[in-house]
Amino acid sequence: MLETVKRTIAAHDMLAPAEPVLVALSGGTDSVALLLVMRELHYPVRAFHLNHCLRGAEADRDEKFCRSLCTRLGIELTVERIDVAAAARAQGKGVEEAARRIRYARLQAAAQGAKIATAHTADDNLETVLFHLVRGTGPKGLSGIPPVRGKIIRPLLDVERVQIEAYLAEIGQDYVTDSSNADEIYTRNRLRHTVVPALRAIQPAAAQSARRLGELLRQDEDCLDSLAQECLTQAERTDGAWDIAPLQQAHPAVRTRALRSWLAQQGMPLRDLTQRHIQALDALLENENPSACCDLPHGFAVRREYGAIRLLSGVETSVELPEIPLSVPFEGMVWDGRVRLSLRHLEKNEVFYKTFNTFCVDCGTIDFASLCVRTRRAGDRIRLTAHGGSRTLKKLLIDRKVPRFRRDLLAVIADKYGVIAVQDIGMDDARLPQGGARMQIKIEGY
Numbered sequence: 001m002l003e004t005v006k007r008t009i010a011a012h013d014m015l016a017p018a019e020p021v022l023v024a025l026s027g028g029t030d031s032v033a034l035l036l037v038m039r040e041l042h043y044p045v046r047a048f049h050l051n052h053c054l055r056g057a058e059a060d061r062d063e064k065f066c067r068s069l070c071t072r073l074g075i076e077l078t079v080e081r082i083d084v085a086a087a088a089r090a091q092g093k094g095v096e097e098a099a100r101r102i103r104y105a106r107l108q109a110a111a112q113g114a115k116i117a118t119a120h121t122a123d124d125n126l127e128t129v130l131f132h133l134v135r136g137t138g139p140k141g142l143s144g145i146p147p148v149r150g151k152i153i154r155p156l157l158d159v160e161r162v163q164i165e166a167y168l169a170e171i172g173q174d175y176v177t178d179s180s181n182a183d184e185i186y187t188r189n190r191l192r193h194t195v196v197p198a199l200r201a202i203q204p205a206a207a208q209s210a211r212r213l214g215e216l217l218r219q220d221e222d223c224l225d226s227l228a229q230e231c232l233t234q235a236e237r238t239d240g241a242w243d244i245a246p247l248q249q250a251h252p253a254v255r256t257r258a259l260r261s262w263l264a265q266q267g268m269p270l271r272d273l274t275q276r277h278i279q280a281l282d283a284l285l286e287n288e289n290p291s292a293c294c295d296l297p298h299g300f301a302v303r304r305e306y307g308a309i310r311l312l313s314g315v316e317t318s319v320e321l322p323e324i325p326l327s328v329p330f331e332g333m334v335w336d337g338r339v340r341l342s343l344r345h346l347e348k349n350e351v352f353y354k355t356f357n358t359f360c361v362d363c364g365t366i367d368f369a370s371l372c373v374r375t376r377r378a379g380d381r382i383r384l385t386a387h388g389g390s391r392t393l394k395k396l397l398i399d400r401k402v403p404r405f406r407r408d409l410l411a412v413i414a415d416k417y418g419v420i421a422v423q424d425i426g427m428d429d430a431r432l433p434q435g436g437a438r439m440q441i442k443i444e445g446y
Helices: 002-011 029-040 057-073 084-091 095-111 122-135 161-171 187-202 206-235 245-249 252-265 275-286 393-399
Strands: 021-024 045-051 076-081 115-117 293-295 301-304 308-312 330-334 339-346 358-362 372-374 412-415 418-422 438-445
Touching: 002 029, 021 029, 021 095, 029 045, 029 057, 029 161, 045 057, 045 095, 057 076, 076 095, 084 095, 095 115, 122 187, 122 206, 187 206, 206 245, 206 252, 245 252, 245 275, 252 275, 275 293, 275 301, 358 418, 418 438
Parallel strands: 021 045, 021 115, 045 076
Antiparallel strands: 293 301, 301 308, 330 339, 339 438, 358 438, 372 412, 412 418
16 A cells, blocks of 8 residues: 555645645544655655544544544644634634635645645545446546546545555554444445445445546546637637637637636636536627527626627626816816716818817807717717718617727717717717817827
């Protein structure tokens, strides 16, 4: 067994020689064996025990055992006591999920940057694969428990529980037993006590078969992840949106993986993301509606913007931006800093320098009493050139493929006669200077 552990550590580059390591110690067979093996392999070992306060006197017994064991072995032990049930209620989570999150958080704090060794075995891996299989999973779930995940290492992952029990019996080392492991109300326990023995009756090496499957699937995962990242690199734009063409052209196995990776990189939690959500995202790429939207967990959504998609931290609805009267001169931000406006009269001989979103308007065409900045309205029309006809602003924005959400955020300078100028679009030809007094309008969006 020691040789197996040594090979596992070397194969996955878990530890350098004499590198310090923190062992997660529960007091059960696997964690006790892990502590002794790491010590016997001459790694500087510390231990951490978390009393979850879930099993009353039995939990206190486990803590006492770990203290006694580490004292006898001369190993530094950190013990913490947390009422996990109370924490789970406060967080609105299940006890098992809360226990896992708390346990790993406290382990990382106690490790102080060192590697953390957990006592997952080949049996645990087989049970995990079966658990994911019956629940419904993809290749990642079927690959089982990874040997290394960040600072977490699993030196016993190639060792079966029967080997561990034999090892402890040989050296005369006792351990404690968690009574909840026998309670078949838990799916994993039913797999352990019913399904795994049946599989072993068919194939005694079932645990090692699951381990080899995991190795092969992780290789495939690495390859597909690399292809997915290449796809995302091609799709990335500078405005925060992502082109859909590279995603549409990718193989479905790469495309769906790229979508999942994209969500993670954008900061969306994936814990409640299901295959149904990924399928909805995949369908969004082919949706004929250029402004279609797909809802995701945790208040996130993905929106089509013609040939692109954008992740939103919440389903964005139409924003009600008020009409604001304008006087000349005017200089300042409007709509909570969304837009900066500048309006001023030009001197008679002053040269006007035309730039994007800077317009020169004939003052004689403006009703200054009704001059305002607002968003678009039904019936708004604009004629951009002398030779072009008047068009509805709605149709013009659609033709220019301005995303629907963006259309309702554009600043429209208008008076009682209608539209004067529109942010990112242009100004009405009827308002061009005719030789009289002129005014400059500048619109800057943020």
